[in-house]
Amino acid sequence: xxxxxxxWQQFSFGKKIARFSVYLFFITGFLFSLRSVEVIPEFLYDAxxxxxxxxxxxxxxxxxxxxxxxxxxxxxxxxxxxLGTLVxxxxxxxxxxxxxxNVVSSPLIxxxxxxxxxxxRSVNSxxxxxxxxxxxxxxxxxxxxxxxxxxxxxxxxxxGEALEEVNMGSVEALRATGAPWGAVMLKGYCPQVMPAxxxxxxxxxxxxxxxxxxxxxxxxxxxxxxxxxxxxLFQWQEVAMSLLAxxxxxxxxxxxxxxxxxxxx
Amino acid sequence: MSSVRKLLQVKELKKEYVSGNxxxxxxxxxxxxxxxxxxxxxxxxxKSTLLRCINRLIDSTEGQIIVNDVDICxxxxxxxxxxxxxxxxxxxxxxxxxxxxxxENVLSGRLGYMSTWQAWRRNxxxxxxxxxxxxxxxxxxxxxxxxxxxxLSGGQRQRVGIARAVMQNPSIILADEPTSSLDPxxxxxxxxxLEKFSxxxxxxxxxxxxxxxxxxxxxxxxxxxxxxxxxxxxxxKGITDDHLKEIYGGESWLD
Numbered sequence: 424x425x426x427x428x429x430x431w432q433q434f435s436f437g438k439k440i441a442r443f444s445v446y447l448f449f450i451t452g453f454l455f456s457l458r459s460v461e462v463i464p465e466f467l468y469d470a471x472x473x474x475x476x477x478x479x480x481x482x483x484x485x486x487x488x489x490x491x492x493x494x495x496x497x498x499x500x501x502x503x504x505x506l507g508t509l510v511x512x513x514x515x516x517x518x519x520x521x522x523x524x525n526v527v528s529s530p531l532i533x534x535x536x537x538x539x540x541x542x543x544r545s546v547n548s549x550x551x552x553x554x555x556x557x558x559x560x561x562x563x564x565x566x567x568x569x570x571x572x573x574x575x576x577x578x579x580x581x582x583g584e585a586l587e588e589v590n591m592g593s594v595e596a597l598r599a600t601g602a603p604w605g606a607v608m609l610k611g612y613c614p615q616v617m618p619a620x621x622x623x624x625x626x627x628x629x630x631x632x633x634x635x636x637x638x639x640x641x642x643x644x645x646x647x648x649x650x651x652x653x654x655x656l657f658q659w660q661e662v663a664m665s666l667l668a669x670x671x672x673x674x675x676x677x678x679x680x681x682x683x684x685x686x687x688x
Numbered sequence: 689m690s691s692v693r694k695l696l697q698v699k700e701l702k703k704e705y706v707s708g709n710x711x712x713x714x715x716x717x718x719x720x721x722x723x724x725x726x727x728x729x730x731x732x733x734x735k736s737t738l739l740r741c742i743n744r745l746i747d748s749t750e751g752q753i754i755v756n757d758v759d760i761c762x763x764x765x766x767x768x769x770x771x772x773x774x775x776x777x778x779x780x781x782x783x784x785x786x787x788x789x790x791x792e793n794v795l796s797g798r799l800g801y802m803s804t805w806q807a808w809r810r811n812x813x814x815x816x817x818x819x820x821x822x823x824x825x826x827x828x829x830x831x832x833x834x835x836x837x838x839x840l841s842g843g844q845r846q847r848v849g850i851a852r853a854v855m856q857n858p859s860i861i862l863a864d865e866p867t868s869s870l871d872p873x874x875x876x877x878x879x880x881x882l883e884k885f886s887x888x889x890x891x892x893x894x895x896x897x898x899x900x901x902x903x904x905x906x907x908x909x910x911x912x913x914x915x916x917x918x919x920x921x922x923x924x925k926g927i928t929d930d931h932l933k934e935i936y937g938g939e940s941w942l943d
Contacts, residue, residue, distance in 0.1 A: 596783035596849075599743050600856055601772035601800025606807035610796050614787040 477659065484667060485660035492649050493668050500645035501672065503563055503638065504631035507570025508624060514539075514571075515578035522583035525591060526612070536579070544576030548634045552643040561642035569643055570631050578627050585619035586612060621687050625680045632676045636669045694718045694754070695892060696742070696860055701751035703737050710749070711737050713916035719860065722890045723908035724883055726897055726924075730936050733913050735896040739862045742894075743775045744768060756859075773800040776853035778882075780865035782845040784852075786838035790829060793837050793848050794820045797855025816855075823851040827881060843874035847881065854885050861885070861893040867902065875899070879906045900932065 434442065520526050521536035552569035559565050594611040602610070639647020646669055653661035697718040704710040711734040719725065727735050741748040744760055752759045760771050776797070784793045798816050799807055812820075824830050827847040832840065837848060846866060853861050863882060867875035879895075883906055886893045897903050903910055904924045912920030912927065912935040920931045933939050 590783075590786070592779060592781050592783035593785045595745055596777065596779060596852070597785070597796060597799060599745060599772060599775070599777040600797055600852070601769040602796070602802075602807070603769065603799075603804050605804025606799045606802065609804065609807055610788070610792075610799060611785060614785055617787070 480659040481663035483660065484663040485658075486664065488661045488664045489668065493646065493665055496639070496646040496649045496665075497668050497672055499563060500635045500639075500647075500669075501632065503566040503570055503635040503643075503645050504628060506567045507635065508574060508628045508631055510567060510571035511574040511578050511627070512624070514575045515582060518575065518579040519582035519586060522579065523586035525587055525589065525594075526608075536583075540576045540579045540583075542576075543572055543574075544580070546573070548573035549637065549641060552638045552641045556642050561644070563644035566635060566638045566643035566645055569638055570635055573634070574627050574631060577630075578623055581623045582616070582620060585616050585623070588619075589615045618687065622684055625684055629676050629680045633673055636672075694720055697752070697754040698738075698742070699752040699754070701738070701741060701748055701753065703734070703741055703746070703748045703750075711916055712741070712748070714751070715913075715916070715918055717911055717918055717921055719892045719894070722886055722892050724879075724886055724906050725892060725894045725909045725911060726903035726907035727894060727911045727913060728897060728900055728903050728935065729913035731898065734916050735913060736864050738913070739777070739864045739894065739896055742862055743772060743777055745777075769800060773856055774859045776856040776858035776861045778846070778849050778853050778861060778863035778866045780868050782842070782849045782869075784837040784845055784848055786836070788837060789833070790824070790835055790837055790840065790848055791820060791833045794824060794851045794855055797852040800856065820851075820855060823854055824848075826884075827851050842870055843877065846870065846874075846878050850878070850881055850885065854889065859891055861891060863893060863895040865896050865898075867897065867899070875902065882906075 518536045518539055521532050522540065524533065527533070548569050551572045552565055555565035555568045555572075559568070589612055593615065594607060597607045597611045636646050636650075639645045639649065640651050642648065646665055650662060650665045650669075653659075653665060698715055701712055701715040702710055703712040715734075715738060727738065729735050737746065740746045742753055742755075742760070744763075748761055751761070753761055755771055755774060758767070758771060760768065760775075763771060785796070788796075792810075795810075795812050795816060798812060802811070805811075821830070821833070824833055827850060829840075829844060829847055829851075832844065837845065840848065850866075853863075861882070866882065867878050870878060879902060882893050882895065885891075895903075895907070904927070907924050909922065910920065910924050910927055911918055912931060914935045914937075919935055920927055929939070929942055932942060
């Protein structure tokens with residue numbers, strides 16, 4: 424008995440060609456970029472040795488260095504992160520409101536807020552720090568502002584999206600009572616967006632703790648300054664101490680944030 | 689000249705969401721006295737649109753809606769908000785603020801009488817607080833006052849929704865499918881509650897519904913809508929199978 428052989432294939436010939444050319448594109452791209460980074464073979468083969476050498480110079484960690492400068496610097500780093508996050512809110516909350524289509528309906532205002540949110544995000548916090556160091560001189564203020572300006576885009580965008588997910592039924596019900604705009608914001612939007620708000624702010628603070636540790640490299644205060652100085656003086660045991668301090672603070676911040684978030688939501 | 693004061697008058701009301709495709713094609717009726725007015729009709733015939741136009745949650749395209757001798761379609765800002773206080777709404781999905789307490793949801797019926805600053809400070813008058821507690825008692829939820837709204841069942845939430853509406857001290861209550869998300873027993877209880885407040889406060893309650901039997905049982909007047917027009921307007925006992933056929937189309941569902 425003859426059976427019928429059905430012909431089936433997932434991709435047509437054209438699609439197969441297209442898929443193959445995508446693979447080809449990535450592989451050639453990878454090979455070309457390998458050539459353009461110009462890896463120097465001697466340095467590459469040397470690397471494991473260098474790593475071991477660096478680690479041996481870092482060991483033992485210079486714990487005595489901690490009370491001298493690291494402690495103060497790490498507190499300053501935390502201050503920069505926290506203050507920066509708070510300053511962000513001053514700008515991010517209004518921009519988030521302007522960006523949420525169910526709060527403001529004017530497309531012009533959406534574009535204005537989007538412009539500020541995107542420009543805040545498109546500049547790295549190190550670059551912001553460089554700008555503010557140039558404007559306000561080195562120190563904590565530049566760091567706080569760098570953190571704040573980098574975070575506006577992040578907090579504003581996420582908060583705006585959270586606002587757009589609010590249940591509009593409740594908002595409508597309050598509007599129907601004749602409540603003024605501000606009261607609708609307070610009693611309708613606010614309670615609904617609160618959990619998301621805290622979660623976003625805590626998350627950003629957590630990121631900011633890590634980012635502010637680096638800002639000192641360009642003179643914007645905090646643990647980065649200490650790290651940079653020790654590196655320039657080849658004091659690797661002190662560098663190790665600073666790195667350990669940063670690592671500990673980041674882990675502690677993470678644990679703290681998880682705990683608070685679980686309790687709030 | 690009729691000496692009867694009209695609480696609400698809807699004249700030649702038209703609404704099109706898409707230009708050239710009207711949902712309401714010219715609705716006329718007026719409300720002169722207290723009682724339950726059921727608006728019945730098939731889905732998509734514009735019952736919700738009608739109620740939402742009256743409170744201006746959506747803007748009508750043409751026509752007049754006269755409340756307190758003022759055309760609400762022409763008002764905006766403060767004067768619109770003042771009229772909205774007179775037109776309390778009850779929703780199918782209750783539309784409470786879920787994360788706030790039951791008490792605060794009831795009190796939010798007073799927000800139309802307060803400034804934003806007073807709302808921020810929760811500066812409700814003692815009188816408001818007293819009447820909120822009385823209302824919660826009369827809808828049978830006194831012991832739930834401090835619970836969060838999202839911990840209540842559907843029927844309980846709708847009671848809170850009704851308490852919030854009555855809290856507004858309205859001259860009309862507009863209820864948009866208030867029983868459609870509820871089981872039959874709870875639906876009847878909610879209707880009884882609306883009937884009770886209508887009598888107690890001596891105000892009319894306009895109720896959208898699609899349950900004809902429930903409408904016949906509770907309403908003092910039925911407005912039948914189909915295709916964007918009012919087709920029947922009168923006593924519940926005056927509505928015949930022919931009317932229902934005209935409103936809903938078909939007849940196999942009738943017996």
